Amino acid sequence: MNKFLKKIVIYGLASFIVLNLIAFLSLYFLGKSSFYKQQFVKNGVKETTFDYIVLGSSTGLTTLDTKLIDSLTHRSGLNISIDDSGLSSHYLMLQHFYLSGKSTKKLILAVMPDDLENEKPKLNGNDYRFLPHNNEDEVQTFFNEIEGDNKIIYQTSKYVPLIGVSYFNTELFFPGILSIFQPTKRNLFDQNGNYSYPTINSSKKLEKTSNKIKKLEYKNPYLTKIIDFCRLNKVKLIIYQSPIYKTEVIFPDELNCVNQCSLFNVSEFFYDEIHVNSKGRRICSEDFSKNSFFLN
């Protein structure tokens, strides 16, 4: 019995150490790459000051083309949006952006109505992408304070990297391996951080959509944190709403807001109900470039 327990403990411990070392290295190499937006902001962007940044979820990522806006307005911008995320992740991303030694004059915060009204935000689907940076206090504080399924995985990964890396192995371990050989590879975004949905025939997908009007209230506590962060760092905050098919959104007056929600209602410009395609993106970006909130 003692021999068995001894052997199990020795081999178990040795395996645990080696597996954790592998997990740590995969996070390390991923952290040094440009694979996800979090790493791109830290390692793949040379400039340190920007006139504006676009921060949001998939709508922010795919609606405002910073390359086009820059060429039209002679400003320098960067899109640091992350798909499948929410205001809580945006707040963390903003902190991470500053901790990476970057700064901006304006923040274009691309929001979604449901997220703005969410009083109890939880962990978002792509928050694991912050795990390579969990040595940053802000990242660890975020994982400690926010609620969500499998919160413990995020909290403990700083000390036992195997937990997070094995749980998100296809998302962290394999990109980590890839990063050893291709550290500059980016995951579905260009050198300005933008991505565009293809132009497909989406009329069938959208035909059942009916007209909606939404009157919003700002309830998400992370919006307050973002406002405070901007005030502290002298960043001008502009709330941005991208087009939603057959939907009108009315925002409260208290914040500067560029509302393109009903800029167009033609299915030709949509990829699905809440995302525009490359044609729609062009129209939105051109229209945004003319907006006084943005230009002043």
Add this chain to the structure above:
Amino acid sequence: MLFNSIEFFVFLPLVFVLYWMLQKQKLAWQNGLLLVASYYFYACWDWRFLFLLMFSTGLDYFAGLMMQKAKNEANRRFWFWLTISINIGFLGVFKYYNFFVDSFADLINNFGFQVHYYTLNIILPVGISFYTFHGLSYVIDIYKRRIEPERNFVEYALFVSYFPLLVAGPIERATHLLPQIKKKRSFDYSKSIQGVKQIIWGLFKKVVIADNCAFFVNQIFDNSANYSAPELWFGSILFAFQIYGDFSGYSDIALGTSKLFGIDLLRNFNFPYFSKDIADFWRRWHISLSTWFRDYLYIPLGGSRGSNWQSVRNTFIIFLVSGFWHGANWTFIIWGFIHALLFLPLLLSNSNRSSLSNSNYSLKDFPKILITFAFVCLAWVFFRADNLTESWNYISGMTNFNDLSFQFFYKNSKYSLISLICLLSIIWMIITEWRNVKRNNYEIQLSKCNLFILLLMIFFMGSFKNQMSFIYFQF
């Protein structure tokens, strides 16, 4: 509490340490601890059904004693049929009630009559098919005077409820398990080491192979009309590996866990995808169930003795019942029927036992293995599909070679990566099993290097985010 959950990996070492701490005490302490642990394990699923398990255990125990005490044959027969009826009755109500009501109503409707009927919103108690069959074999063996009834209730209850086999088998026999429960057990180092190895091997098959294959299988089977013939073929092949990884993985963890307590369970799988024909397949797949049906149904019906007609009838009965055991759906019955059809030529040509005499493999066996595997995959379509219409649509899609695209498996980087994981892990499993088959190993043998590679694959290729329950829990 799933075998591949964190809770189980806290529960198991705790019970293990306590169990061997009681080694110097009376055997009753060890058995008592295992019984309490088993009831706790079962209550973690749904504590309400614990009472059903206890009732079923108590009934069979009591009926066994009453059969022995019976003064005449009629009295014995009474207790025998009473307990058989109640056991089958529970199974019928919980598992088959809605199926029979729906099928009867459909039949009546086909004759132009409208019937008003009620189906019940019944939750299937996990493991009911398995522990009912434990009890049935015990009662039948007593009735046939093959064994004496067990007088110690704790030992009998442990035989029925022993947690490694409680929810998905293997289906044990009183003649095999009870003597081990009644014997004083002392710690066996090599058995425990083999147990740990088997648990790791089972986890690999479940977490890496089965759960990753499920990623594709679920999408393909849920919407088979959207996929090309090659994609559908691969869908059925991946399901073959999913169900094998899932069920044999479970059995390996069960057998390995039991070894840690010094108890050997019946072997449930013997590398079935290396079978040379369907008869061989059934000697290697879910062995504890097929031998149960052989001993308690096929042989009492006359087996292969008697005329050809009787042999064919018995073969069809055993395969159809075996299919129906899996679930209350016509798809399982058709699955059993297909296997009976595939078995028939072997039976009629008297070659259903030919693979027994030649357990070695030569080059000419490979086409046989591939053909058997292809037939098995085809039959799995019925097993996996939700209903017969979907099965037929799936099969017809497999034969529609107008569209030969294969893009589904590499439509983006995530799909390509999971395809690669499935491919690598399946190849690894086949190579490992092949080595063991060639050496006629009774159990999988793994070197330290193999074990470490398995651990690497479990942690870095396992599907933890999309963890699936074990398929056989629904039966």
